[in-house]
Each structure stands twice: as C-alpha cells, then as structure tokens.
Amino acid sequence: MAGKRGFGSIRRLPSKRYQARYMGPDGNRHQATVTFTNKADAEGWLARERELVERGLWASPWEREQAVAASPCGGDGPLAGGPVTVSLFISGWLPSVELRPTTRRDYESLLRNHIEPQLGEVVLQELSKLHVRTWWEALDPTKPRARSKAFQFLHTALNGAVELDLLPSNPAALPRRTRIRTKTARRIEPLSVVELEALADKMPAHLRLSVLIGGWCGLRYGELAELRRRDMDAEDGTIRVQRAVIKVPGGFEVGAPKTDAG
Numbered sequence: 001m002a003g004k005r006g007f008g009s010i011r012r013l014p015s016k017r018y019q020a021r022y023m024g025p026d027g028n029r030h031q032a033t034v035t036f037t038n039k040a041d042a043e044g045w046l047a048r049e050r051e052l053v054e055r056g057l058w059a060s061p062w063e064r065e066q067a068v069a070a071s072p073c074g075g076d077g078p079l080a081g082g083p084v085t086v087s088l089f090i091s092g093w094l095p096s097v098e099l100r101p102t103t104r105r106d107y108e109s110l111l112r113n114h115i116e117p118q119l120g121e122v123v124l125q126e127l128s129k130l131h132v133r134t135w136w137e138a139l140d141p142t143k144p145r146a147r148s149k150a151f152q153f154l155h156t157a158l159n160g161a162v163e164l165d166l167l168p169s170n171p172a173a174l175p176r177r178t179r180i181r182t183k184t185a186r187r188i189e190p191l192s193v194v195e196l197e198a199l200a201d202k203m204p205a206h207l208r209l210s211v212l213i214g215g216w217c218g219l220r221y222g223e224l225a226e227l228r229r230r231d232m233d234a235e236d237g238t239i240r241v242q243r244a245v246i247k248v249p250g251g252f253e254v255g256a257p258k259t260d261a262g
Helices: 039-054 061-070 086-096 101-119 129-138 144-163 193-202 205-217 221-225
Strands: 002-004 009-012 018-023 029-031 244-248 251-255
Touching: 009 039, 018 039, 029 061, 039 144, 086 101, 086 144, 101 129, 101 144, 101 244, 129 144, 193 205, 205 221, 221 244
Parallel strands: none
Antiparallel strands: 002 009, 009 018, 018 029, 244 251
C-alpha cells in the first residue's frame, strides 16, 4: 500500500522492502534507484529529494547516478574499484547537478579553497562527524559567510553520496551550539533621494538612468545591464525583468534572472 505524504509517496513491496517515489519539477514521476529495508530510510530519501528541489539543485535520481558512475570516482572511471576520496566524489557528483553558471563557479571555488585542503584526501566511506567537526572549527571564523556556504555545500554534496548508497548517513551534521549563524558584517546605509540624484547627475549621460532605476527599483546589476527598450512601458509605468547577464570564465552569459526556487 502507498502512504500519502506532502511530498512523494512510499509503498511497501511484496518483498517487504519500501519504495519511494515523487513527481519531479520536470512533471515526471521519479523513484529511488534502490529500495529500502525500513520506512524511515525511504522518508529520509524523500526529504533529501525535496531539499534539492527547493534549493534549485535538483536533477533526476537516474541522471545523478549515471553522472557519478561515469565520473573518475565511480562506474567505469579509471579509479573504479579503488578508494573514493571526498574530493573525487564531489568532483564527479557536481556535473550531475543542474546549476546556474555562477552557482557552479561558486561551488567549484568552495571545493577548491575550503573543502579539499583538509577533507579532500579523506576516503569518502571513512568520513566521520569528527572529521567534519574538526574541519568546521578550522575554517576562518572571521569569514562567516564563506564558512556558512562551505558547510552548506558539503552537506548537499554528501546528501548526494547518501542517495547513491555510498554513505549510510550524512556526516555533515553539527551540534546545535555550533550551527551556522551569519550576520551582516556592516550596516548598509541606503542613499537618500538627494544623494541618489546627485550620484546620477555625476554619471555619463548614457548611464544616468541606470543609476536611478537601480536605486528606485532595486534591480541587480546583471538584471539592469540586460534591460531593453521593449522591457519598459512608460504608459503603464512598468519594467519587465526577463533576463540577467553573469560573468563566467571566458566571457559573459545571458539567462533568466532567477531560478524557480529563487
């Protein structure tokens, strides 16, 4: 029988094992590539899938498994059968996740600068909560935002390892007293109306309007840079934000202003 849930469903098979499935963002039904010995494990898998959807990191379970299998850390890769390190797993898992170019660039930077130096050579199956706790405490506390992003990325990547049955549970869990809290490093003082107009007046003529629109409408720079005449309706007093430009290695890329999750 299948049980009703807020996200996905779980049914017990004749083999007494549990199968979890859900309707994905692509409109198709997806199920775990493995079945579970108990219902709690199936519920945990659905919870992790829902988290991926909500954070805009989702790809189908089959696609993620195929990507990891084809990567250097699994399947037919050159290290198949050998020990899979944290660095190798994340490097192989990352291409399987659908990400915006800027997010992918940020994740690659976090892996290279914050995760690999201390955890990269740890064998994935040997990674423990103690490893993660020691790594967390060694991160620079004067950079809380980078610290927070590094932890959240590691947690998400290790969820991928759990989904692929490479880990029984996610070791990136910290006690309540060490949970990540970030605050604005400095108070932002918005420009006054007079200051905004003065700044606009100091700009070259072709950039004056962009300063006013950015100040009054709160557009991001990438959204502002991609505005076209057809996006503005002077009669209705509206602006349609339909595109954004982002800097990527080797140039720029134009895409949607935000993901569905955002």
